[in-house]
Amino acid sequence: MVESRQSFVHHALGGGAVADVLLWRRWYGSVTVLVGSTFLWFLFERAGYNLLSFVANVLLLLVLILFFWAKSASLLNRPLPPLPDMEVSEEFIANAGEVMRVWVNHVLTIAHDIAIGGNIRLFVQVAFGLWVISYVGSFFNFLTLVYLGVIFSLAIPPLYEKYQDQIDDKLILAHNIILSQYKKIDDAILKKIPMHLNKEKKIQ
Template identity: 30%
Template sequence: MLKLFGRERPIHEILGSGKVADILLWRNKAISGAHFIGMMGIWFLFEVAEYNLVTFFCHVTITTMLVVFIWSNGARAFNWTPPNIPVIQLEESMLYKDLCEKVNFFMLTLINIACGNDIIHFCLTLLAIELLAMIGNYVSTPNLLFIVLVCMGTHPHLYEKHEAKVESLVDLINQKVFEIYKTLNENIISKIPKWPKKTD
């Protein structure tokens, strides 16, 4: 019998004979069905509901932080089992080592804020993420992809060409941000009463 495209090997073998092939050929109907429903959900969110990628990630982050915060503080207050959060770290490659380090540091910082009992930093973090989500409403996913690709194609060259100016500008911005935070902390944040810590 003549097979499509003149193939001689089974389709499972052509697809790599691994887990991807099992999912594509519906060898495990539960996992394949979950992937199919997940893809449909993603399509619905971004195409039908017109959810933006930045807003989606921000809302997922906010929801996760709220769950971890309530669970962690509930565990201390009501003697529940505290959440066991696995440490998720991106594998570093030579090309993206610095980026991976920053993303890993950012994720660990968010987890530490969510697990802690400092309600002020927690609320400020949620507010900052929500502001980012609101800004993300005005940036569609294709536009975001375009901006990322343009930045990847231009920023390294511009940074190499004007490295000294960029370094001094970033240093100046860091100083200004630190001064603003210090002023806010002294005049507003430090005056907000904190929750009393539970003593064992």
């Protein structure tokens, strides 16, 4: 039972190396992501370092190391730097484009249903979601939100995998409460809309 539950969470996260890192099955990868994101957040948020300067300095340091490594290797008959092929495969571009296409089409479908189809319920959901994002974003800047996202991504999946039954019970209860409140708000909004729009919505 525990094994099937763990495999379900692992599969839900994609079932690959990313899932292993998020579930701390590759603890060195998880620690690297945690330490690296914390270092970058502190560097840019607290130390006030500039992103462009940081990227330029890192690239400059990398170029210097590779240049002197290659020069010393040719003088001392040592092996050259073990660099992979510097190219992006067509398969990678095709896969990334396909994922992007699915997301863009999904967003366009939602926009079409709101603007052309007049889907009031979907409009309320999207407006409420955007308002929540705007409200939360007013307390943090973008970098801090990204950092919090990384922390939650490394904390929530393993906790959910360990306490899935208890969390599912609480989530079902919270979902029922939110759904009942949402229906009340939704009905109150629909009542304020002219009757002929409500009739058209019901006919659709």
